[in-house]
Amino acid sequence: MVNICLIGIGRAGMIHGRNMAGKIKNARLIALCDPMEENLQKAQSELAVKYLYRNYHDALANDEIDAIVIVTPTAYHKEIAIAAAQAKKHILCEKPLAMDEQECQEVIAAAKTNNVKLQVGFMRRFDANFQEAKKAVVEGAIGDVTLIKSLTHGPSQPKEWMYDISISSGPIGEVNSHDLDTLRWIANGEVASIYAIGGNFRSPEVKENYPDYYDTVSMNIKFESGILGAIDGAQYVQYGYDARAEVLGTKGSILIGDPGKNNVLIAQQNHQMTRSTMNSWTYLFREAYIAEDQAFVDCILEDTIPLVTGYDGLMAVKLVHAGLTSLLNNRIEYIS
DSSP: OEEEEEEOOSHHHHHHHHHHHHTSTTEEEEEEEOSOHHHHHHHHHHHOOSEEESSHHHHHTOTTOOEEEEOSOGGGHHHHHHHHHHTTOEEEEESSSSSSHHHHHHHHHHHHHTTOOEEEEOGGGGSHHHHHHHHHHHTTTTSSEEEEEEEEEOOSOOOGGGGOHHHHOHHHHHTHHHHHHHHHHHHTSOEEEEEEEEEOOSOGGGTTTOTTOOSEEEEEEEETTSOEEEEEEESOOOSOOEEEEEEEESSOEEEEOOSBSSSOOEEOTTSOEEOOBOOOHHHHTHHHHHHHHHHHHHHHHHTOOOSSOHHHHHHHHHHHHHHHHHHHHTSOEEOO
16 A cells, blocks of 8 residues: 655645545555645545644654655645655655746656655546547557647636736646646657747736736647647636647547537527536546546556656746746747
């Protein structure tokens, strides 16, 4: 068994917590860590773990814990991950891996030095639909890949801190980091250049205080291999959560995802047909999160390389920064 400590028990944290508590083979959730006592008690009432901690240093001192899952604000990822590596605990860290490239490199180095696994939480790589598409690409089902398109639209109104793009990076960081990772994964290569444009269409009331905020972005990408990429992202779309992709090849194409919640289409006597939209990423990627957590435990027990490595986390942070720099300066950013 792999004994797990969950650090950070908000909405995303509890997804991992519920998985590790009963859905993951050979895993046992034995500890929770969060600075808020109220959060700890609420989570404990549901998960009933053995240990509760307010300070992550205390959790890392527990020799029964084999691995940690980090689901805290990004600003704390680096310090927690490095401390965990030094304590010989394996690490699953939600995206983004850290605040910037330098911090990512320090986390990667700490994991390597201490010989612990480091997996980053890009759950789309574990989604059955995306995995089937990747398999088809590898097998040459559509010939050579020429263009990869991906989108993510989020329904919720941004929290106040999200309007400050120096902290959030806006949609490029909040939602499109998943798309950037998806493109790298499917293209099996690195980005050579990126060009982004965007605007604030849904929250005009914040323009005075946050003049650089944008809620919609479009990015054009070129890979070192010559493959083209296109990403669009948006926040506060209100109609539902939307995550789709298309892979175009020389001999065909692959469409991934659907904005609908299910395959039920209701036709009524008013000659209108209705279908529910996807309401949340937590619903759409529910099974992907389970597969992601299982893969983390498996790579520990089997001593294999995680599907999403620290380097993948580093490159996502690098591309988010490049995309934001391109948008703010209205220029193509070339990736070194």
